[in-house]
Amino acid sequence: MATNSKIEWTTHTFNPWIGCTEVSPGCAHCYARDMMERRYHRVQWGMGQPRSRTTADYWKQPARWQRQAQANGQRERVFCASLADWLDDEVPIDWLADLLTLVAATPHLDWLLLTKRIEHWSDRLQSVSRLTHDGAAIASTWLEGNAPVNVWLGTTVEGQQQAHDRIPMLLEIPTTLRFLSCEPLLEAINILQYLPTVTDAKGTCGLEPNRLHWIICGGESGKEARTFDLQWARSLREQCQAAGMAFFFKQTGAYAIDSSQLHPVQRSLQDPKGGNITALPEALQVREMPLPLLQSAPVGHSRNQKYVPLLIKEVL
Numbered sequence: 001m002a003t004n005s006k007i008e009w010t011t012h013t014f015n016p017w018i019g020c021t022e023v024s025p026g027c028a029h030c031y032a033r034d035m036m037e038r039r040y041h042r043v044q045w046g047m048g049q050p051r052s053r054t055t056a057d058y059w060k061q062p063a064r065w066q067r068q069a070q071a072n073g074q075r076e077r078v079f080c081a082s083l084a085d086w087l088d089d090e091v092p093i094d095w096l097a098d099l100l101t102l103v104a105a106t107p108h109l110d111w112l113l114l115t116k117r118i119e120h121w122s123d124r125l126q127s128v129s130r131l132t133h134d135g136a137a138i139a140s141t142w143l144e145g146n147a148p149v150n151v152w153l154g155t156t157v158e159g160q161q162q163a164h165d166r167i168p169m170l171l172e173i174p175t176t177l178r179f180l181s182c183e184p185l186l187e188a189i190n191i192l193q194y195l196p197t198v199t200d201a202k203g204t205c206g207l208e209p210n211r212l213h214w215i216i217c218g219g220e221s222g223k224e225a226r227t228f229d230l231q232w233a234r235s236l237r238e239q240c241q242a243a244g245m246a247f248f249f250k251q252t253g254a255y256a257i258d259s260s261q262l263h264p265v266q267r268s269l270q271d272p273k274g275g276n277i278t279a280l281p282e283a284l285q286v287r288e289m290p291l292p293l294l295q296s297a298p299v300g301h302s303r304n305q306k307y308v309p310l311l312i313k314e315v316l
């Protein structure tokens, strides 16, 4: 499958705009700010600074991916806003309306909408719903409980506090599939209370309402990377296994330790982010994906059905 993203768990990356404000400890060494503000001087980061919309030409890319996915008969994933936050409330509201319209117009793409501002979901969509814009109907329908079927909704959880603050809000929002990005993970976290229960012996879990389905885990990269302990990842993986849900280990980051071994994890100069997971202990060589809903739905089933079997697909 053609891909334009270096991120292992997505096919494409799309940035509707660039710029943001730090909101929590996971933002401390924001690579997007480092690149777009300090290196390229493209946009100023922070509160009160205007966000920079990407070009009209760039916005046409998802329609091309959509045609390609449709022609290939395959769904493709789009990670939205690696250089911004799609629920940033300093973004002009019509830009968000345009984004929702684009998502609805590309049904062969699964849009991974990840945010550190999950608490803004309702206010932002209500603002869109009041506009005279095609996106208004999409926002209203979602607010009424019918999420766009090609949206996977995620929130970042870098520590226990963010788990308790953000996961309950994520669980309240209607969506096809919910995921967590635990990257950069900054401490051990326990999320068992938010995980689904295993539904059969093969480790199959279901798209039950108000449940999580997928977890991405990784350490921090860059010069100032904070410590990442492989034991935190083992614990998270065990929690996912116990719940029969998908776990994706992305990278160790630049400074990993393994407290079970009492020595730093060796880092290769060719692999500064620690993304070569074949070099890791076997228990962490895990890159599972949830099977896309629309592929897994048996022929004839409604797109809006509330429960569709969700298989775990090994991709490593």
Ligand code: SF4
Binding pocket: 019, 020, 021, 022, 023, 024, 026, 027, 030, 031, 032, 033, 082, 083, 084, 085, 116
């Ligand atoms: S939310 Fe994301 S893009 Fe925004 S400052 Fe934090 S890490 Fe950077």
